[in-house]
Amino acid sequence: MIDKPRLEAKCSTWNITLTGTQLDQLDAFAEILVDYNQKVNLTAITDPEGIEDKHFLDSLLFASQPEVAGRMVDVGAGAGFPGIVTKIYKPELELTLMEPTGKRVEFLKYACAQLGLTGVEFAKERAEEAARKAWREQFDLASARAVAALPMLAEYCLPLVKVGGNFLAMKGSSGEEELAAARGAIKKLGGEYKETRTLHLPGGDTRTLILCKKISQTPTAYPRNGGKIAKSPLK
Numbered sequence: 467m468i469d470k471p472r473l474e475a476k477c478s479t480w481n482i483t484l485t486g487t488q489l490d491q492l493d494a495f496a497e498i499l500v501d502y503n504q505k506v507n508l509t510a511i512t513d514p515e516g517i518e519d520k521h522f523l524d525s526l527l528f529a530s531q532p533e534v535a536g537r538m539v540d541v542g543a544g545a546g547f548p549g550i551v552t553k554i555y556k557p558e559l560e561l562t563l564m565e566p567t568g569k570r571v572e573f574l575k576y577a578c579a580q581l582g583l584t585g586v587e588f589a590k591e592r593a594e595e596a597a598r599k600a601w602r603e604q605f606d607l608a609s610a611r612a613v614a615a616l617p618m619l620a621e622y623c624l625p626l627v628k629v630g631g632n633f634l635a636m637k638g639s640s641g642e643e644e645l646a647a648a649r650g651a652i653k654k655l656g657g658e659y660k661e662t663r664t665l666h667l668p669g670g671d672t673r674t675l676i677l678c679k680k681i682s683q684t685p686t687a688y689p690r691n692g693g694k695i696a697k698s699p700l701k
């Protein structure tokens with residue numbers, strides 16, 4: 467379904483090397499996604515080159531960052547981006563796909579089973595509720611793509627990260643603006659902003675990766691409930 471040499475060539479400009487097995491798994495994942503998408507709406511991007519650039523390459527750029535290791539949670543995993551692609555690229559990763567929508571969780575389970583991926587946990591949870599349960603401060607890394615603006619996303623993700631771990635947000639061209647609005651929230655939640663990495667994807671999209679380290683425990687008052695987070699994002 468995908469054009470493997472084309473994806474390989476694009477990856478090589480970023481020093482990302484894929485094995486034959488990984489290319490086969492990505493190809494199979496594209497087929498599973500497009501096929502399942504006919505029954506359940508998962509993505510608007512279904513053409514091979516769109517999947518290669520906007521889903522696979524974007525997720526691989528995230529996956530190749532040095533902080534992507536150990537136990538990771540993908541908050542709002544949706545159709546598996548960046549989580550499933552990251553697991554294909556770094557099979558040793560312990561991955562939790564956190565997603566509140568039942569039909570998407572069913573898809574994630576189905577896709578991982580079909581791809582033979584092991585070491586994946588499925589959490590049918592909203593992040594702010596999961597952080598009040600067994601998942602609080604359990605992860606080396608939390609990430610999310612296309613879930614919420616950074617002040618809200620910080621309150622979803624940082625409480626899930628253990629002290630010493632990282633929150634690596636996948637933002638678009640508004641990353642710097644969102645960061646300016648989120649600085650207070652990051653601090654209140656026990657995080658420390660480290661750096662921004664700006665990457666230019668094929669087709670002109672900008673990917674901004676915002677890295678925050680967890681330097682102290684999140685106060686027990688956070689995360690607040692979902693309504694409060696949405697109504698009055700932390701400042």
Ligand SMILES: C[S@@+](CC[C@H](N)C(=O)[O-])C[C@H]1O[C@@H](n2cnc3c(N)ncnc32)[C@H](O)[C@@H]1O
Nearest residue numbers: 541542543544545547566567592593611612613
């Ligand atoms: C636009 S989709 C993005 C999915 C995927 N990350 C991607 O980039 O293709 C946003 C996803 O976030 C999930 N979501 C929204 N609020 C959430 C929350 N509070 N905790 C966890 N997931 C959430 C939604 O159910 C949805 O699947």
